Amino acid sequence: MKLFKLSLVILAAALAAGGAPADEAAKKELAPTGKLRVAIGVSPAPSAFYSIKDESGKFRGLAVDLGAALAKKLGVPVDYVPYLASGEIINAANAGVWDVTFMPVDEERKKILDFGAPYHLLESTYLAAPGSSLKTVAEANAPGVRIAIVANTATSRASLKMSPNATHITMPGVDAGIAAMRDGKTDLIALSRESLGGVAPKIPGTRVLDGAILSSTTAIAVAKNKPAALAYVTTFIEEAKASGDVRRSFDEIGLKNATVAPAGMKP
Numbered sequence: 144m145k146l147f148k149l150s151l152v153i154l155a156a157a158l159a160a161g162g163a164p165a166d167e168a169a170k171k172e173l174a175p176t177g178k179l180r181v182a183i184g185v186s187p188a189p190s191a192f193y194s195i196k197d198e199s200g201k202f203r204g205l206a207v208d209l210g211a212a213l214a215k216k217l218g219v220p221v222d223y224v225p226y227l228a229s230g231e232i233i234n235a236a237n238a239g240v241w242d243v244t245f246m247p248v249d250e251e252r253k254k255i256l257d258f259g260a261p262y263h264l265l266e267s268t269y270l271a272a273p274g275s276s277l278k279t280v281a282e283a284n285a286p287g288v289r290i291a292i293v294a295n296t297a298t299s300r301a302s303l304k305m306s307p308n309a310t311h312i313t314m315p316g317v318d319a320g321i322a323a324m325r326d327g328k329t330d331l332i333a334l335s336r337e338s339l340g341g342v343a344p345k346i347p348g349t350r351v352l353d354g355a356i357l358s359s360t361t362a363i364a365v366a367k368n369k370p371a372a373l374a375y376v377t378t379f380i381e382e383a384k385a386s387g388d389v390r391r392s393f394d395e396i397g398l399k400n401a402t403v404a405p406a407g408m409k410p
Contacts, residue, residue, distance in 0.1 A: 169375035170217050173242050173365070178220040181210030182232045182241035185225045186317035188341020189396045190334075191263035191361040192229060192246050193317070206245040208392040209262070209363070213243065213379055227316030230295025236366055243376060247335070248360050248410045249297040257367055258410035259377035261360030262389045264402040267298040268355050269331040270339045272324050273348025280354035283331055284308050291320040291329040301357035302333040321345055337398050362410040381406060 173179060183206040186193040194204030202223050214221035226232050229246045236255050247265050248258050269290065271277045283290065284306040292299035294313045303311055312329055314320045317338065323329045324346055333356065334342065343349045363380050365372045383389050384403055393401045 166217075166375070168371035170219070172369040172372035173375065174214075174217055174219045175242070178222050179210065179214040179217060180222045180224050180240065180242045181206060181214075182224045182226060182235070182244035183207060183210070184228055184232065184246070186227075186338065187321065187345065188317065188338050189398060190337035190341070191265060191393075191398070191401055192335070193338055194225075195396075196225075204396055205262070205389070205392050205398075208388070208395075209245060209380075209383060210243065212383065212388065213376065216379060227318075228293045228296055230293065230299075233295060242365070243372075244364050246361065246364060247297040247357075248362050249300060249357075251300060252297065252364075253410075255367070256364040257369065257373045259363040259365070259373055260380035260384075261362040261404040261408050261410050262380050262384060263361035263393075264404055265335055265357065265359045265361050266355045267301060267333060267335045267357035268339065269302075269333055269352045270324075270343060270346075270349050271352055272327075272330050273346065275330055277330065278352060280305065280352055280356055283352070286310075288331065289329045290331045290333055291323050292333045293317060293320065297359060298333050298335065298357055305356040317342065324349070337401055340400075341397075360404055360408065360410055362404075 184193045185196055189195050189204045191205055194202050194207050197203055211221050224241045232244050233255055269283055277283060286308055288309040289312055290302055290309050291312050291314050292302050294315060320332045324332055339351050363376045384406060389403050
């Protein structure tokens with residue numbers, strides 16, 4: 144009996160410390176197929192959410208780096224599942240095709256996903272087309288102003304709320320928004336500041352507007368009803384922030400002005 148009680152104490156201590164039993168429970172929830180399937184958004188410009196595909200066909204970005212590190216910690220291979228935008232990832236949340244993702248947080252998404260620790264402080268705004276007279280976010284809320292938004296994203300919902308008098312044009316991804324602006328079909332593109340910093344040079348004469356349409360965070364996320372996975376990925380992100388891995392990943396992809404979320408912040 145004493146030996147049984149001692150075993151229970153040891154098990155409880157291991158669970159509290161994030162030992163092997165907790166790791167195994169998280170591994171079953173995070174990698175049910177034996178590999179970690181990381182859902183990523185892919186665009187022409189990197190951000191805290193978006194990854195890019197380089198000339199060799201390799202994915203690069205925050206989600207790629209963090210996904211690889213998480214898979215290594217779990218002791219499983221990593222497999223990236225690419226999407227055009229966060230809305231597509233959300234739509235596939237209950238299809239069993241990905242295990243973990245990294246994306247901007249908003250209240251609509253909290254109904255579908257469980258968010259762990261944020262790793263980035265997010266601000267979204269507008270990119271104005273060449274020759275546009277628009278200078279601030281407030282000026283965008285006017286009849287006749289055409290705003291390109293990426294379907295079913297946190298930034299798109301923020302723009303619809305912030306600029307209800309404008310005409311919103313829904314795009315499947317960032318590439319389509321760039322093409323629309325080049326063709327003179329939109330006056331503004333709504334994206335995060337990091338994304339716009341990479342998009343702007345692709346359309347000479349554009350400028351990022353002052354002000355914000357969304358202030359939130361970018362965080363790691365898993366499907367609902369995976370408590371062990373949620374606890375594990377939250378600890379993982381906090382460790383990645385504390386070690387400087389998140390900062391280094393931002394810097395390596397060229398996002399030196401991106402702000403890492405503080406320790407202990409809730410999504």
